[in-house]
Amino acid sequence: MNTNLILILLVGALVGATSGYLGSYMVLKRMSLVGDALSHVALPGIAIAMAMGVNPLLGALIALVIATIGIWYLGEHSEVYPEALVGIFFTASLSIGLLITPEPDLLEALFGNIDKIGAMDGVITIFGAIVIFIITFAFSKKLLLGIVSEDLAKSQGVDVSKVNLVYLLLIALVVALGVKFLGTLLTGAMVIIPAVTAKNLAKSIKQFQLYAIFFGVTSSILGILLAKYIGISSGPAVVLTSISIFLIGYAFKN
Amino acid sequence: MEKDNVLSVHGLKVKFDNHIILDDVSFEIKRDDTLAIIGPNGAGKSVLFRALLGLIPFEGKIEWASNINIGYVPQKLFVEKDLPLTVSEFLRFKEDNKEKIHQVLLEVGFQHESDHFHNDKRVLATRIGALSGGELQRVLIAYALLGNPQVLLFDEPTAGVDVTGEETIYSLIHKLQKKEDLTIIFISHELQVVNHYAANVLCLNREKICFGPPLKVIDKETLTKMYGEEVNLYQHHEH
Secondary structure: OOOHOOOOHHHHHHHHHHHHHHHHHHHHOOOOOHHHHHHOOOHHHHHHHHHHHOOHHHHHHHHHHHHHHHHHHHHHOOOOOOOHHHHHHHHHHHHHHHOOOOOOHHHHHHHHHHHHHHOHHHHHHHHHHHHHHHHHHHHHHHHHHHHOOOHHHHHHOOOOHHHHHHHHHHHHHHHHEEEEEEOOOOOOHHHHHHHHHHHHOOOHHHHHHHHHHHHHHHHHHHHHHHHHHHHHOOHHHHHHHHHHHHHHHHHHHO | OOOEEEEEEEEEEEEOEEEEEEEEHHHHHOOEEEEEEEEEOOOOOOHHHHOOOOOOEEEEEEEEOOOOOOEEEEOOOOOOOOOOOHOOOOOOOOOOHHHHHHHHHOOOOOHHHHHHEEEOOEOOOOOOOOOOOOHHHHHHHHHOOOOOOEEEEEEEOOOOHHHHHHHHHHHHHHHHOOOOOOOOEEEEEOOOHHHHHEEEEEEEEEEEEEOOOOOHHHHHHHHHHHHHHOOOOOOOOOO
């Protein structure tokens, strides 16, 4: 096994672990599709970054942070259920992204390309994963209490609105980390699928989160290896692997 | 605020989109008192609770005694049945000490070894969504008690609980009344319960209709003001 493959597997495993962990909350919050749609926002960010000659990951992150604050604001201040607005906003950004991304780079931006992952990406991913795990763990009880009962959380002095914003910003970070490897269209899938698989099997929150992390890591590693040896694109290989694990888990449960 | 008061509410007004839900409500509660809040649907009872807890904006003054811990027992939790959250994990949102959790479960009526089981599974390991209405209500009370509150707010403690469970919840509330320095405020629909357990009652229908010991202040006139003509409150029983 060469060092490059080890690096790719490490990045993949970390993206899988952090997506699974954060996804566990997203599934409970019934916001799964927001996570998916959010990943589309990365596309115009990547295109603009490419045009300016800066790291696409940075462009993706900035676009995602702006969109995240937008979603949070709508959720806090609008009486309208934000899902419809989110749908419109994200398809718009996807369309704009498609128009402004240079054609040779489009496929890579949409579906990712693990061969382009370098040492710098590895460092950023490791750092990002550590940040995500520490902050999420520190906020975990408040986040979960807010999901179980917002009133109960607020009556205990939890600033639910702030906790939600921090959580959404972490989602933006995990999507940015995954974009180079899975592409803007498929990154959201890794936030949803391992967590849904885990929810089917878990009997407690602790199990739920551990399973989600485990399925995230397993999907990434198996998917990357499959892509390498069969010679297919890594993004779809990882997503289809995680869906296969979901189906096995579902059959196992029934 | 007077020294032995735990709460003083003055001229409380709550509006949602120019629609007045509560208007000019004033009352005071003494330490260790048990207050019932009654009124028809839409009278603003739950809204009053939300204002007391600081969850919604309001006009007027709500003043709690200083350094007071408030335990809130919501009517129910809106959680999916398959939410993978155990009772133990839920209680540990507030308290990590296992001994304290054990004590509080004893206090809310999981007294005997057999009470600690739900369908042969220890209550602590049971998912929140799998509990019966009565069990969930007791777990919610346990959760509120974990913060060592001096005030407990119950939003319709027996909504979603069957009749036998209902008796248990009220006898539990009765037991809690005997605790030192614990003020209890509960919302109820049932006049019998109010007469039996509450030292004072606040009758509410957007405005304050009456306030005082239930047997003194609840009469035909106040009932008519709250529920309209010809309503027999004893039959007013919602589940």
